[in-house]
Amino acid sequence: MAEPDREALVRGFAHLEKHLESVAAFGLPAVLCVNRFPQDTESELEELRAFGKARGVETAVCDGFSRGGDGSLELADCVLEMLDGTDAAPPQPRFLYDVAQSPEEKVAAIARTVYGADDVAFTASAKKDLDAVRELGGAGLPVCMAKTHLSLSDDPTKLGRPRGFTLTVREVRLSAGAGFMVALTGEILTMPGLPREPAARRVTVHDDGRVTGLMQGE
Known part of the structure; x- marks a missing residue:
């Protein structure tokens, strides 16, 4: 979105909250990572931080797309801090089902x-x-x-x-x-498996614009 839209942001919190609940169902701690876009405003980021804080979840802004590695340091530091704060024995995940179930x-x-x-x-x-x-x-x-x-x-x-x-x-x-x-x-489609030798490696675009290798044996 080119313009800030607080109402749309807040509407999306319901979706985000469900994901946090899903992580909690596995018995593991979470860090809320915000993949920042250039047009995101500080007020919107504060809304997200407040959302996470109200639920006891640390929020980190990741700006790696715009700033490279430096833009990802906040997220890395947040994750490391959470890991350092855990007990000697790391939390063990709770799985949703036993594989012996039907x-x-x-x-x-x-x-x-x-x-x-x-x-x-x-x-x-x-x-x-x-x-x-x-x-x-x-x-x-x-x-x-x-x-x-x-x-x-x-x-x-x-x-x-x-x-x-x-x-x-x-x-x-x-x-x-x-x-x-x-x-x-639903109507989901799955991707086909690739052969050991991808067909794209046989395709050649020549200087005159001709393309060869699209068909086997060509």
């Missing part, structure tokens, strides 16, 4: 605790996928969620901190080699 229970734990969903729905196709995962011996693996980054829900139009929603899982894939299963939600 795939449905593991997905539900993530959806309710991290995303704030009321419920989880598996499509008929996803249920068939889960049957296949079980047959292949993958039910005891951790879950990787594939979800839009634009919302805590699976609907990219639901901004802020949506409530009262059901997370829909439409597909479940087993990544046996990687050691996890992937639950795909």
Whole structure:
């Protein structure tokens, strides 16, 4: 935004607060890092600091994009100070689920605790996928969620901190080699895996503007 908008900033606090709650659910301390943009004002940064202070969370402004390493020192110092202030034994994370739980229970734990969903729905196709995962011996693996980054829900139009929603899982894939299963939600698309030799290394742009190497055997 080119102009300061305090109301928009404050509306976004609900989303930020949910993320802080999610970190707390794992039993770990947090530092609130503000990725500063050139147009951000001091008054807006103070609003963020006050938000963090009210919740017992240290806030650090990171201005690395504009100032390089010097702009990241505040964040580094804040993290180091927090680490130095911990007990001799570092806090151990609390995991959301036991891998021995069913795939449905593991997905539900993530959806309710991290995303704030009321419920989880598996499509008929996803249920068939889960049957296949079980047959292949993958039910005891951790879950990787594939979800839009634009919302805590699976609907990219639901901004802020949506409530009262059901997370829909439409597909479940087993990544046996990687050691996890992937639950795909909403309309999310996944990136294809790259070959050992990326095709881009075979592409050449010649001085006359011709491009070769786009097709195999070319």
